Amino acid sequence: MRWGEIIKRLVLIPPTLAGVGVIVFVLLRIVPGDPIAMMIPPGASAADIDRLRALYGLDRSIPEQFVSWFGHVLSGDFGRSISLRQSVSELILARLPATLELALVATLIAIALGLAVALTGVYFRGRRLEWAVDGGIGVFLAIPDFLWALILLLSFGVLIPLLPTSGRIDPQIDVSFRTNFYLFESLLRGRIDVVGALLSHMLLPAIALALPFAALIARLLKASLSEAEDQDYAQIARARGFARPAILLREVFPNALIPTIALGGVQITLLLGGTVLVERIFSYEGIGNMAIDAVINRDFPLIQGLILTFAVLFIALNLAVDVVVTLLDPRLRHG
Amino acid sequence: MVDVAASVALQQPSRWAMGFRRGGARLWVGGAIVAVLILVALLAPWIAPHDPIEQDLLSGQLPPAWMHGGDTAYLLGTDSLGRDVLSRLIYAARVAVVVGFVAALLAGAIGITLGLIAGSFGGWIDQATSRLIDVWMAFPPILLSIVLAAVIGAGLTSVILAIVVVDWTRFARIIRAETAVQLQRDYAMAARVIGLNRGQTLRLEILPNLVPLVVTLLAVEMGVAILVEVILSFVGISVAGDTPTWGGMIAEGRQIIYQSPWVMAFAIGCVIVSVVGFNLLGDGLRTALDPVQRR
Amino acid sequence: MTAVLSIQDLHVTIGRGARAANVLRGVSLEVQPGEVRGLVGESGAGKSMLGRAVLGLLPADAWIGKGGIAFAGRDFLTLPERERRDLLGRQIALIPQDPMTSLNPVKRVGDQIARVLQRHLALSRRQALQRATELLAEVAIRDPQRVLGLYPYEISGGMRQRVLIAMAFGCDPSLIIADEPTTALDVTVQRQVLQLIERLRERRGAAILFVTHDLGVVAKICRTMTVMHAGRVLEDGETADVLTRPRHAYTRALLAATPRADRPADALRPVPPALIESLWSEAHRLDRLSIVGRT
Numbered sequence: 001m002r003w004g005e006i007i008k009r010l011v012l013i014p015p016t017l018a019g020v021g022v023i024v025f026v027l028l029r030i031v032p033g034d035p036i037a038m039m040i041p042p043g044a045s046a047a048d049i050d051r052l053r054a055l056y057g058l059d060r061s062i063p064e065q066f067v068s069w070f071g072h073v074l075s076g077d078f079g080r081s082i083s084l085r086q087s088v089s090e091l092i093l094a095r096l097p098a099t100l101e102l103a104l105v106a107t108l109i110a111i112a113l114g115l116a117v118a119l120t121g122v123y124f125r126g127r128r129l130e131w132a133v134d135g136g137i138g139v140f141l142a143i144p145d146f147l148w149a150l151i152l153l154l155s156f157g158v159l160i161p162l163l164p165t166s167g168r169i170d171p172q173i174d175v176s177f178r179t180n181f182y183l184f185e186s187l188l189r190g191r192i193d194v195v196g197a198l199l200s201h202m203l204l205p206a207i208a209l210a211l212p213f214a215a216l217i218a219r220l221l222k223a224s225l226s227e228a229e230d231q232d233y234a235q236i237a238r239a240r241g242f243a244r245p246a247i248l249l250r251e252v253f254p255n256a257l258i259p260t261i262a263l264g265g266v267q268i269t270l271l272l273g274g275t276v277l278v279e280r281i282f283s284y285e286g287i288g289n290m291a292i293d294a295v296i297n298r299d300f301p302l303i304q305g306l307i308l309t310f311a312v313l314f315i316a317l318n319l320a321v322d323v324v325v326t327l328l329d330p331r332l333r334h335g
Numbered sequence: 336m337v338d339v340a341a342s343v344a345l346q347q348p349s350r351w352a353m354g355f356r357r358g359g360a361r362l363w364v365g366g367a368i369v370a371v372l373i374l375v376a377l378l379a380p381w382i383a384p385h386d387p388i389e390q391d392l393l394s395g396q397l398p399p400a401w402m403h404g405g406d407t408a409y410l411l412g413t414d415s416l417g418r419d420v421l422s423r424l425i426y427a428a429r430v431a432v433v434v435g436f437v438a439a440l441l442a443g444a445i446g447i448t449l450g451l452i453a454g455s456f457g458g459w460i461d462q463a464t465s466r467l468i469d470v471w472m473a474f475p476p477i478l479l480s481i482v483l484a485a486v487i488g489a490g491l492t493s494v495i496l497a498i499v500v501v502d503w504t505r506f507a508r509i510i511r512a513e514t515a516v517q518l519q520r521d522y523a524m525a526a527r528v529i530g531l532n533r534g535q536t537l538r539l540e541i542l543p544n545l546v547p548l549v550v551t552l553l554a555v556e557m558g559v560a561i562l563v564e565v566i567l568s569f570v571g572i573s574v575a576g577d578t579p580t581w582g583g584m585i586a587e588g589r590q591i592i593y594q595s596p597w598v599m600a601f602a603i604g605c606v607i608v609s610v611v612g613f614n615l616l617g618d619g620l621r622t623a624l625d626p627v628q629r630r
Numbered sequence: 631m632t633a634v635l636s637i638q639d640l641h642v643t644i645g646r647g648a649r650a651a652n653v654l655r656g657v658s659l660e661v662q663p664g665e666v667r668g669l670v671g672e673s674g675a676g677k678s679m680l681g682r683a684v685l686g687l688l689p690a691d692a693w694i695g696k697g698g699i700a701f702a703g704r705d706f707l708t709l710p711e712r713e714r715r716d717l718l719g720r721q722i723a724l725i726p727q728d729p730m731t732s733l734n735p736v737k738r739v740g741d742q743i744a745r746v747l748q749r750h751l752a753l754s755r756r757q758a759l760q761r762a763t764e765l766l767a768e769v770a771i772r773d774p775q776r777v778l779g780l781y782p783y784e785i786s787g788g789m790r791q792r793v794l795i796a797m798a799f800g801c802d803p804s805l806i807i808a809d810e811p812t813t814a815l816d817v818t819v820q821r822q823v824l825q826l827i828e829r830l831r832e833r834r835g836a837a838i839l840f841v842t843h844d845l846g847v848v849a850k851i852c853r854t855m856t857v858m859h860a861g862r863v864l865e866d867g868e869t870a871d872v873l874t875r876p877r878h879a880y881t882r883a884l885l886a887a888t889p890r891a892d893r894p895a896d897a898l899r900p901v902p903p904a905l906i907e908s909l910w911s912e913a914h915r916l917d918r919l920s921i922v923g924r925t
Contacts (some may be wrong), residue, residue: 010467019470028486126690142554142614143607144562146569150585151602158596176556232731239685240719240746240797250745254736277566291478292570295485303482311473330736330781 003334006322013315020311021070021304028300029062038223056082056301069301073308079301083294088305092287096120096309097180098168099279103272105183105202106209113210114217121218122225122248137222149208149281156204164201166283173197207280215272220264224256227301231255258329265321267313278293280319338539362619365554368612375425376432383422384410388577391417396595414584415591416600423579424594424605425446431561431609433491438498439562443553446506447545453507454514455537464511480563484572487614488598491574505559506552517541548626550619558613565606581606632703634805635661635684635722636836640697642676642683642861644739651849652917653679655861656697663804666831666838668869670845670854672901676861677841678727681807687712687722704803723798723836725808725827727871729790729815733782740778743797750801769826785897788819792826799830806831806838812847824851845888849873857881860913879905 042068053059057068072079078088121133157165164170167180171196179185183202186194208283228234229252237247243284276288294302375382395417397409411421453464480497487493517523518541526536568574568582581602588599650914654676661667664765671677682688684699684706699706701717709717714837726732734742744758753761759778766774769792782790791811798806807828828851831838840852848869850856855872857865857880865878876882883901 012466015466016473019466020473022472023470023512024482027482115704138614138618139611142558142611144610147562147603147607150589150599153589154592154596154600158592184510232726232728233734235687236724236726236732238718239722239724241715241749242719243715250739251734255734258726259735269475273477276475276477276481277569280570287442290476292481295478295481296571298485307474307478307482310475310478314473314475328736331783 002325004320006159006326009319009322013164013213013319016315017308017311018070018230021073021308022066024304024307025066025069026062026287028303029065033317043214056080069304078305078308079211081294081299083297083299083302088301091290091302092305092309094180095285095287095290097182098284099275101181101183101271101287102202102206102279102284103200103209104273105270106198106206106271107213109206109210110213110217113214115215117218119248119253121222122252123245125229127284133218133222137215137219140211141201141219143212145209145212145271146281148211149205149278152204152208153281159315163204165204168196168285169197170201201282201284205284207276208278208281209271211273212274213267216267217260217264221256221260224259225252228252228255258325261321262325265324266318268317268321272313272317273310359619359622361615362623363505365612365617365619367614368608369616372428372609373432376428379425379429383419383425384408385419385422387418387422387579388424389418393417396591397506398595399597401439411594411601412597414595415589420584420598420601423584424601425579427579427581427584427602427605430491430574430578431564434498434564435495435557435609435613438495439503439553439556441495442499442502442556442560443506443549446503446509447549449503450507450510451514451537451541455533455541456513457515461511464507468504468511470561474501476501477563477566477630480567481570481572481573484567489572489574491608494564494567494574497567498560501563502556502559505556506549509548509552510545511546514541517544547621550624554613554617554620558610558617561606561609561613632661633666634663634702635659635698635839636698636700636703637680637684638700640680640683640699641695642688642692642697643694644689644694646691652913653692653753653861654683655916657811657858657861659856659863661805661837661839661867664835664837665854666840666852668839668848668855669818669839669859670843670855672843672850674860675858677843677858677885678809679861680858681724681730681839681841682811684807685722686718691878716750719746719803721803722805722807723801723803725791725798725806725811727793727810727813729787729794731789732794735782737781738778739780739782739785739793743778743793743800746797747800762796765800766793766918768799768830769793769796770822786889788815788823791815791819791823795823795826798835799834800834802834803836806836808838808840809840810842813842827851840914845873845884856896857884859909862916864909880909 024039050059057065060068069079076089081088084091086113090119110130115139117133121130121137124130124133154167156162177185183195183198186198198262223249230250234247234251237251242251275286276291280288280292281291287309291303291306293299294306356595374394391413394406394409394413395415396583397406397413397417398404399410399412399420402412409421411419413419414423449464453461480501483497483500484493487496514537518536523536528539531539564580565582565585568580569586571586574580574583584602585599585606588596588602592599631920637657637659640654640657641652643650643652645651657676657680659667659669659680669680679688679692683694688694694707701722706714706717733739740759740762743762744755746759747753747758747792750756751758751761762778763774766777771777771789771792775913776788777785777793784792785793798808811827812823815823824847826900828836840848842848852869854867855869856863857872857878859880865872865876865881872881873885876885880901883899883905886899887901889898
């Protein structure tokens with residue numbers, strides 16, 4: 001990925017987001033199901049219903065609605081949530097930090113696990129332990145995050161109750177956060193007790209999200225490491241008196257890292273998409289959990305806002321991965 | 336070295352036989368799991384010990400037979416309404432198999448067609464398809480399926496539709512890239528030189544080479560489709576009513592997770608075994624069918 | 631005087647059981663301090679495998695069935711791993727065949743040279759980089775400071791080979807194994823590289839085992855030479871003697887197949903296939919004998 005390619009990608013972002021917007025908007029409106037019907041008290045008059053419709057702009061034609069909505073979106077206004085009766089932007093901004101913190105912790109766990117497993121597997125190349133590692137990676141890749149969430153809930157929430165299984169923090173802890181980045185804020189403030197409470201709530205959902213991603217990192221990295229170790233420069237390092245662990249870490253790893261990030265980095269989006277169900281299962285108050293409520297309540301403005309938020313995050317992550325790969329690979333950096 | 340090579344060439348078995356030996360344990364284990372799953376789905380009325388929707392409120396939340404308080408009439412226990420867990424698991428396999436096969440084949444048909452067209456024609460058609468795929472890739476897939484299933488309404492068709500609409504890109508992306516690569520190869524060039532037109536080249540030279548890839552993608556997609564159905568059932572917008580599904584059982588089991596965790600555990604077990612089975616089958620097929628053994 | 635390198639009756643086999651293939655069939659060879667010995671033979675003769683065996687770079691499925699390798703009188707094969715690693719790179723160095731793949735693509739040239747020096751000479755990083763600059767100047771690289779900061783892809787193949795030569799001579803080893811160091815280079819660059827190796831050897835006085843298939847190169851820089859075929863030594867002696875009065879039929883055939891300035895090109899004769907065949911069948915007869923002898 002050279003810089004020129006990255007600029008081309010940048011240019012494609014606005015049309016892609018517009019496409020996402022159009023599809024969600026049309027999808028939600030060509031189908032039966034009336035959001036107003038869900039919020040009116042029984043016995044409301046036809047005139048009341050019409051007034052509500054007009055209030056949310058649902059009385060106009062679909063193209064009209066779209067132009068009006070998209071115009072507002074461009075100026076940062078995602079409209080008002082029908083079910084929560086608040087500004088969609090405010091709702092999302094309040095919940096997004098929780099999801100981002102969870103995804104970050106999960107990604108860190110996945111990277112640590114994936115690195116450890118890949119290095120172990122390569123170190124024992126050609127021996128029985130390698131087969132065991134490969135088999136384990138296969139199983140962990142096949143089972144998706146939400147099944148891990150349920151398994152962890154069952155194991156460490158019910159059978160051996162070690163960790164909290166719902167929410168983001170214990171209700172009795174009140175530290176009156178100034179931002180919604182609870183974890184970062186308490187880290188900065190040095191409140192280790194709060195950090196511990198936050199992490200203990202985050203641990204099960206984060207592990208559930210991390211396991212399939214860790215397996216993916218392990219598989220990609222292990223393949224790249226094996227390939228790089230067979231290259232002349234790594235073989236020759238042995239003839240220069242370097243020990244195998246040193247060669248793996250200092251000669252082979254830097255080379256294997258680039259293809260691993262290029263292929264695996266994109267999959268962080270899968271982890272992020274997985275938060276929808278994992279947050280639901282652990283009643284974690286992030287945007288994923290909110291999205292399911294929004295669907296159940298047919299809260300069109302909120303669904304639209306949330307899907308656009310996910311789309312922006314996905315595209316930003318893809319771009320970030322390309323930039324990182326370009327920065328890491330000296331052959332591309334000056335290309 | 337020379338003599339070794341010669342002796343290998345002499346007793347080379349057919350490509351397919353070699354392939355299936357190469358596929359190894361993964362192919363056989365995966366194939367066996369999938370075969371059992373299909374059999375259970377087909378034979379559900381004969382092998383299920385109870386009617387899956389028959390309620391027995393007097394014997395609700397019974398533990399499995401081997402646990403204290405279990406009843407041998409209900410081998411894997413009962414749920415909160417006193418329905419037999421084993422029979423529900425068996426009947427739920429039907430939904431899984433139908434969704435897995437129909438959704439995967441439909442998504443495959445659409446994705447492969449679009450991928451082939453984009454990959455072989457290039458130009459603006461390719462550009463348009465690629466941009467469409469870009470847009471799709473920007474959606475969180477699970478959320479999109481949930482939204483789709485929710486707006487279309489409950490039912491088997493809606494679940495299948497939700498899966499197809501979301502997952503056709505998995506096929507389109509890979510087939511498009513592979514077709515473009517294959518068309519650059521020497522034999523495709525040669526086909527044009529001897530006067531085959533684009534359609535003939537595609538049919539005679541490219542498609543046969545895509546078969547291993549397509550078969551593998553389909554096997555994996557069947558596992559994915561089963562998972563999506565489970566997700567939709569779990570969220571409560573899958574097949575309506577009494578029809579037992581693994582996802583529905585997981586959702587119900589979650590409500591009584593502290594009283595009778597086995598309901599959820601057994602359903603999760605079924606999903607995991609099926610999905611691992613389809614993945615193993617896909618992996619095994621890839622190794623078995625690949626004409627050039629890749630890493 | 632103790633030989634720097636002494637190889638006694640070395641047998642190396644790749645693979646085991648029915649797929650086993652012998653690559654070295656009892657090779658004996660000595661290199662004296664300061665000696666430059668050419669090791670010639672066609673591809674598959676086992677000459678590179680011999681170099682690899684000395685450096686501990688045999689493929690994973692290769693094993694030494696019999697024989698010994700001694701370095702300066704110390705048995706190399708029974709030496710503890712740690713002591714062997716201290717010798718490799720320090721006392722025994724390698725000039726590899728392919729400069730394009732022998733440098734780490736993501737590390738700067740300076741880092742790669744400095745790492746070897748730090749490993750064996752107990753230098754600080756600054757001292758190592760200082761010494762790397764001197765080494766690069768010694769292999770006639772202009773502006774060594776700048777080259778230290780470059781990545782391998784930014785310099786030419788000839789320059790890379792100079793860097794690799796600098797790395798080999800860096801710790802003043804007593805033995806250098808040069809594995810076809812000029813094969814991958816342009817003819818014009820080949821001469822410069824040969825002169826460079828020759829000059830460094832004169833100044834620093836290392837013994838060189840020069841693996842090559844090029845008799846012209848041997849004639850130019852090797853005082854002694856060894857001819858190998860099918861994993862066996864066929865002839866061994868002073869280069870001048872072997873080239874003017876070859877004793878073995880294979881050496882004569884090789885000479886007749888080598889272009890020379892004092893001979894018209896149409897006088898070239900390929901090595902007769904019958905000779906090659908008889909040499910191989912002799913090698914295979916030896917294999918059978920050694921199997922009988924072992925059991």
